[in-house]
Amino acid sequence: MSNEIVKQFTNKLEDYQPIVGKSTIDELKLLASRLARKNVQNVNSTYVGGGVAEILSRMVPLLNQLGVNAKWDVIKGDDRFFDITKKIHNALHGRKETFSSDDFDYFREVNRKNQDILWPAADYYLIHDPQPVLLIERKNDLGGKWVWRCHIDISQPDKKLWGSLDDFVERYDAAIFSAPNFTQNLSITQFMVSPSIDPLSDKNKELPTSTIEAVLDQYGINPQKPLVVQISRFDYLKDPVGVIQAFEMVRKGIDCQLVLAGGTATDDPESDKVLDEVRNRADGNKDIKILLLPPGSDIEINALQRAATVVFQKSIREGFGLTISEALWKAKPVVATAVGGIPLQIHDKLTGLLCHSVDGAAYALKQLLSNREYAEMLGKNGKEHVRQNFLITRHLKEYLLVFTALYNTSDIVYL
Amino acid sequence: MIDWFNANWVLIVAPLSVFVAFCIIGLWARSFVYNRLTKLLSKSGWSGREILVRTTRGPFFFWIILLGAYIAFMISDLSNPTKDLAVKIIASIFIISLIWLLMILSDRLLALYSEEIKTPRPVGKHVANGIRVTLIVIGILILIDFWGWPITPILLLLSALILVALVAFRDAILNVFSGFEITATRLVKEGDFVKLGSGVEGYVIDIGWMNVKIRTTDQNIVVMPNSKLVKETVMNYGYPLKKAGAPFQFFTRLHLKELTGLKAQNLTELIDILKTAPDAVIYYHTYHFLEEHQYLTPEPANDFALWVGDALDDDVLSEKLANIDTFAYSSISALREALLLALEQHLEGHPGLRDKRANRELYFIKSISFVLPTPYVASDLREFVEVIRKISTGSLYYHVFESRLRLQKRSNDFSVWIRDQFGEDDLADRIDALFPYTYTLEALRSAIIEQVEKRIK
Numbered sequence: 001m002s003n004e005i006v007k008q009f010t011n012k013l014e015d016y017q018p019i020v021g022k023s024t025i026d027e028l029k030l031l032a033s034r035l036a037r038k039n040v041q042n043v044n045s046t047y048v049g050g051g052v053a054e055i056l057s058r059m060v061p062l063l064n065q066l067g068v069n070a071k072w073d074v075i076k077g078d079d080r081f082f083d084i085t086k087k088i089h090n091a092l093h094g095r096k097e098t099f100s101s102d103d104f105d106y107f108r109e110v111n112r113k114n115q116d117i118l119w120p121a122a123d124y125y126l127i128h129d130p131q132p133v134l135l136i137e138r139k140n141d142l143g144g145k146w147v148w149r150c151h152i153d154i155s156q157p158d159k160k161l162w163g164s165l166d167d168f169v170e171r172y173d174a175a176i177f178s179a180p181n182f183t184q185n186l187s188i189t190q191f192m193v194s195p196s197i198d199p200l201s202d203k204n205k206e207l208p209t210s211t212i213e214a215v216l217d218q219y220g221i222n223p224q225k226p227l228v229v230q231i232s233r234f235d236y237l238k239d240p241v242g243v244i245q246a247f248e249m250v251r252k253g254i255d256c257q258l259v260l261a262g263g264t265a266t267d268d269p270e271s272d273k274v275l276d277e278v279r280n281r282a283d284g285n286k287d288i289k290i291l292l293l294p295p296g297s298d299i300e301i302n303a304l305q306r307a308a309t310v311v312f313q314k315s316i317r318e319g320f321g322l323t324i325s326e327a328l329w330k331a332k333p334v335v336a337t338a339v340g341g342i343p344l345q346i347h348d349k350l351t352g353l354l355c356h357s358v359d360g361a362a363y364a365l366k367q368l369l370s371n372r373e374y375a376e377m378l379g380k381n382g383k384e385h386v387r388q389n390f391l392i393t394r395h396l397k398e399y400l401l402v403f404t405a406l407y408n409t410s411d412i413v414y415l
Numbered sequence: 416m417i418d419w420f421n422a423n424w425v426l427i428v429a430p431l432s433v434f435v436a437f438c439i440i441g442l443w444a445r446s447f448v449y450n451r452l453t454k455l456l457s458k459s460g461w462s463g464r465e466i467l468v469r470t471t472r473g474p475f476f477f478w479i480i481l482l483g484a485y486i487a488f489m490i491s492d493l494s495n496p497t498k499d500l501a502v503k504i505i506a507s508i509f510i511i512s513l514i515w516l517l518m519i520l521s522d523r524l525l526a527l528y529s530e531e532i533k534t535p536r537p538v539g540k541h542v543a544n545g546i547r548v549t550l551i552v553i554g555i556l557i558l559i560d561f562w563g564w565p566i567t568p569i570l571l572l573l574s575a576l577i578l579v580a581l582v583a584f585r586d587a588i589l590n591v592f593s594g595f596e597i598t599a600t601r602l603v604k605e606g607d608f609v610k611l612g613s614g615v616e617g618y619v620i621d622i623g624w625m626n627v628k629i630r631t632t633d634q635n636i637v638v639m640p641n642s643k644l645v646k647e648t649v650m651n652y653g654y655p656l657k658k659a660g661a662p663f664q665f666f667t668r669l670h671l672k673e674l675t676g677l678k679a680q681n682l683t684e685l686i687d688i689l690k691t692a693p694d695a696v697i698y699y700h701t702y703h704f705l706e707e708h709q710y711l712t713p714e715p716a717n718d719f720a721l722w723v724g725d726a727l728d729d730d731v732l733s734e735k736l737a738n739i740d741t742f743a744y745s746s747i748s749a750l751r752e753a754l755l756l757a758l759e760q761h762l763e764g765h766p767g768l769r770d771k772r773a774n775r776e777l778y779f780i781k782s783i784s785f786v787l788p789t790p791y792v793a794s795d796l797r798e799f800v801e802v803i804r805k806i807s808t809g810s811l812y813y814h815v816f817e818s819r820l821r822l823q824k825r826s827n828d829f830s831v832w833i834r835d836q837f838g839e840d841d842l843a844d845r846i847d848a849l850f851p852y853t854y855t856l857e858a859l860r861s862a863i864i865e866q867v868e869k870r871i872k
Binding site: 021022023024026027030031034177180181183185186189190191192193348385388389397398401402404405411412413414415 | 667669670671672673674676693694695706707725776778780781782783784785786787789790805806807808809810
């Protein structure tokens with residue numbers, strides 16, 4: 001299965017050269033030459049859906065192109081296992097969850113059953129997120145270096161759950177987090193590697209004007225009127241109602257339109273409720289469009305972002321918030337709240353505008369809609385910020401550096 | 416017999432006399448013609464003159480003797496068929512000797528030119544064999560035609576063979592002719608620094624019949640077929656500049672962020688951590704913005720200044736910290752002391768701020784540096800400037816910013832090398848004077864290139 005996913009990725013490393021420059025590609029090759037023929041196994045819980053699978057589907061083939069033997073496997077489990085891991089995920093995020101007395105035992109049992117997927121020849125095991133975290137129990141038998149790649153914010157976890165997991169996490173050689181404020185107090189080395197976007201993916205690649213126009217036409221969006229867009233699933237944490245409120249404040253003085261586009265989460269029963277609430281709130285306002293996009297609407301999302309005058313991300317709580325980088329990559333001015341990983345992507349007044357309230361969001365939107373030069377400058381800076389810090393080539397480089405750092409403990413490593 | 420001789424001696428002696436006379440004239444004419452020819456060619460300065468004189472001197476005399484033999488036969492009393500036969504034999508000998516002479520001459524001239532343009536031995540040998548075969552074929556065809564034998568089938572066969580050879584060796588033939596063009600027009604010469612339209616650039620290290628070899632700044636040898644080179648846009652910078660005793664090896668520096676787990680919520684915690692944190696932590700928070708925000712100019716302030724202003728809302732202290740020129744310190748410990756001094760001085764006047772809680776925590780990150788040698792090496796200022804165009808911003812950063820901390824002196828690697836290797840103090844000072852905060856890394860690259868180009872133009 002992983003082979004099929006990986007084969008779908010046909011980009012060559014050199015395809016990124018016009019975007020990041022030859023020297024960046026050369027440096028990747030130079031660094032990878034020190035890790036040539038090393039075996040790296042990635043393990044997570046799914047081949048499709050979600051940011052981790054999306055990144056691995058690109059990262060693994062690119063590592064192989066660089067001469068590192070990378071492979072990707074997933075653990076198998078039944079519905080009960082994935083219900084438990086969903087609860088673990090939520091509890092690590094700080095949400096209150098109820099675990100039965102044998103939930104953790106079952107979680108451990110399924111992890112043990114999956115131990116045979118581990119590649120004995122691997123030099124590095126990169127275990128992604130909490131679902132396969134207990135595979136570490138094979139560390140002593142298999143050797144190699146073990147890294148727990150935690151993609152979620154575990155800074156405020158359910159203490160009881162974390163108390164059960166941290167002993168296992170401490171057995172890893174290192175952990176990787178996406179942002180400094182996502183971490184826990186651990187005795188092992190913790191690296192910071194932010195996630196990334198792929199500039200050549202459907203969601204981010206350049207689009208012909210005709211495609212953008214076709215998408216606008218498809219959803220009945222006026223291409224002549226300034227467009228404010230928020231792309232996110234319908235979830236209270238994304239504050240879609242707050243976005244409508246801010247928009248309405250601005251709309252009184254500036255002619256513009258708002259599009260809230262996204263999907264609903266199948267595992268979140270609140271999703272449909274939020275969507276209904278948002279639709280009711282927007283009902284009767286011809287300048288607001290609520291678009292429920294089916295999974296795989298990458299081109300539509302890309303087109304909406306490219307057509308936008310301003311992009312919003314008014315989350316109340318956020319993970320890393322890579323949609324910010326997606327919008328910045330399209331040189332769009334972004335208004336976002338300073339939560340999760342957003343401040344790493346938006347430096348207030350340099351690469352976008354940060355806000356802390358509906359009023360703040362409305363004020364920032366007004367500034368951007370009425371001062372196009374300022375908006376353009378922020379968008380331009382934002383694009384360069386993403387080019388240097390949030391593209392997959394940087395992500396690839398940092399993984400290679402983590403592998404190198406595991407065998408070199410000094411602060412300056414001469415290779 | 417004697418009677419016959421008495422009656423016909425004139426018919427024998429006359430042709431013999433003519434022949435002997437031509438031998439004598441030949442000796443004189445050779446001496447006269449070649450003395451003149453040698454003087455004439457000496458003035459031309461042509462390097463092949465000696466070969467021409469040495470090679471043709473013998474055949475010249477031989478051909479005069481052949482002419483004597485021809486006239487002797489013509490005035491003899493032999494029958495016409497015998498005379499015809501003799502003329503054909505003499506003409507054939509002339510043709511054979513002419514072909515032989517041309518073969519020797521082309522061999523020697525080829526050897527001379529091969530020496531001049533350093534042709535690889537197998538190529539020179541193939542070209543010499545080709546010329547020999549061509550001359551022999553031409554000679555045979557002339558002889559066949561001369562003796563009246565049918566030539567058309569042979570010509571057809573030869574044409575077919577030549578066509579096949581042309582198709583099979585098309586590239587090689589094109590390269591050889593392009594090689595002549597390169598040599599004749601002096602498009603490039605050994606030692607020239609060239610930039611081709613295709614992006615290849617470096618010093619020409621060898622020019623051959625088939626290709627030109629270029630050593631690039633990343634120490635690769637590019638073998639460019641002559642036929643391709645003549646179609647390229649060639650920017651030729653001419654001969655190399657003064658070579659450095661020690662070439663400049665370009666390094667690059669990549670960095671990885673390590674989370675230390677340390678965080679500050681107020682100024683007391685900030686000061687405590689600043690006192691004990693590893694150098695690599697102080698380094699990260701005072702330098703990383705240069706690399707991560709290299710598109711911005713002027714650069715944003717260091718993390719401590721930003722945090723104090725943003726999270727503690729203390730603009731005065733923020734400005735004090737921002738005004739600390741991190742670039743002016745040649746060691747992290749000196750920079751650390753400067754930061755602590757600014758904090759302590761400010762708190763002396765505002766003791767109440769010491770424990771004021773920030774609206775967000777400052778997380779301390781350690782920068783782990785990985786230093787790698789790149790393939791780029793510069794041995795003179797031309798190579799140096801061309802490499803500067805190509806290196807990553809990480810490499811530029813390493814040699815301009817990190818060097819000060821590494822070398823513990825207020826200079827950068829480039830200026831030190833230029834000063835030490837070439838004694839170019841002015842240029843070194845001008846590069847040193849480029850104040851990095853006022854440039855993005857790309858603009859800094861352009862400014863360095865501009866300074867060096869001004870000097871070497």
